[in-house]
Amino acid sequence: GESVGLHLPTLSVQEGDNSIINCAYSNSASDYFIWYKQESGKGPQFIIDIRSNMDKRQGQRVTVLLNKTVKHLSLQIAATQPGDSAVYFCAEAYSGGGADGLTFGKGTHLIIQP
Amino acid sequence: DAGVIQSPRHEVTEMGQEVTLRCKPISGHDYLFWYRQTMMRGLELLIYFNNNVPIDDSGMPEDRFSAKMPNASFSTLKIQPSEPRDSAVYFCASRTDRLGTEAFFGQGTRLTVV
Numbered sequence: 001g002e003s004v005g006l007h008l009p010t011l012s013v014q015e016g017d018n019s020i021i022n023c024a025y026s027n028s029a030s031d032y033f034i035w036y037k038q039e040s041g042k043g044p045q046f047i048i049d050i051r052s053n054m055d056k057r058q059g060q061r062v063t064v065l066l067n068k069t070v071k072h073l074s075l076q077i078a079a080t081q082p083g084d085s086a087v088y089f090c091a092e093a094y095s096g097g098g099a100d101g102l103t104f105g106k107g108t109h110l111i112i113q114p
Numbered sequence: 115d116a117g118v119i120q121s122p123r124h125e126v127t128e129m130g131q132e133v134t135l136r137c138k139p140i141s142g143h144d145y146l147f148w149y150r151q152t153m154m155r156g157l158e159l160l161i162y163f164n165n166n167v168p169i170d171d172s173g174m175p176e177d178r179f180s181a182k183m184p185n186a187s188f189s190t191l192k193i194q195p196s197e198p199r200d201s202a203v204y205f206c207a208s209r210t211d212r213l214g215t216e217a218f219f220g221q222g223t224r225l226t227v228v
Contacts, residue, residue, distance in 0.1 A: 034216050043118075043205050043219030044157070089157065101147055101159040101170065102217060 008087065012111040019080050021108045023073040023090030030092035034102065035064060035075045039086045047075070047088075077110075085112045118220035120206050126226045132194040135223045137206030138187055143218075144211040148181055148191050151222070152202045163189065164211075196227045 013019045025033065031052035036044035050057045050064045050073075057064050063076040073090050087109050091102040119138040127133050139146045147162040161171040166183045174181070178197070183189040193200055203224050207217040 036219075041221075043207075043221050046216040046218065049216055101162050101173075103159070104157040106156050 008107050008109045010109045010111060012113055013080055014113050015082060016079055019077045019084070019110060021075045021077075021088050021110065023075075023105045023108075025071050025073060025090065025092045025105070026103070027092060027094065028068075028071060029094050030103075032093045032095050033064070033066060033073055034091045034093075035062075035073075036089045036091060036104075037084075037086045038089065038107070044089060080110075080112050082112050082114065085110060118206055118208055118218055120204075120220035120223050122223060123221060124224045124226075126228065127196055129197055129227055130195045131227075132192065133196045133200075133225060133227075135191040135204050135206075135225070137189045137191070137220060139189070139206070139208030140218055141187065142210065143208035145209045145217070146183060146189050147207040147209075147217060148189070149205040149207065149219075150202045151205060157205070160191070193225075196225075198227045201226050 011019060011021060034049045035047040037047050038044045048059045048062050048064050050066050052068060055066050061078045065074045075088060077084055087107045089107045090105045093102050118140055121136045125133060144165050145162060148160040149157050150160055151157045158173055160173045161181045162169055163183045166186060179193055181191045191204060203222045205219050205222045207219045209215050209217040
């Protein structure tokens, strides 16, 4: 029979526009957050990270915003390009020890329309 | 550095057979993680090692799964006997010992059990 898989949220934007991908994290004790990009057939690739003592961090064309009050992360990509098409995952971790692995969100599929 | 190297890239095996997945972490990285990615459950942490010692294997689904890290440059994930529901992409990742740093992922092994 047909398998039921994750229904990944999809965000479709025009090339050159800005995009915002949102993520709700689960553990209020998490103090380190990462955004990963995964292209088809490849492993997740690091984009940008942020620690809980910050609420904003900027990279090249990307900005991550952290709202600890509501446990929300967002990734802003400026002037999107075709190469930005991928699945984007947020991940959280607690750096205080005892749980060193990352916990990943379900992912958002970003599609860049020409 | 060539990054995290996994082999094989693709594996097709019959139900009941033993499967061994291999990983070479980035040199100098003290942590090694094994993740499984499926459409149903997304990216899940199976087990991780610190300085070759297994720290947390609570994500290993059942006794059919085992992982070893005989030295700092090599790890294996073994499934014996394999079942069709083990079909997934298995990722290995590594990172340094510094708290709150990103993990680098390999390209993954796509396992299909028929």
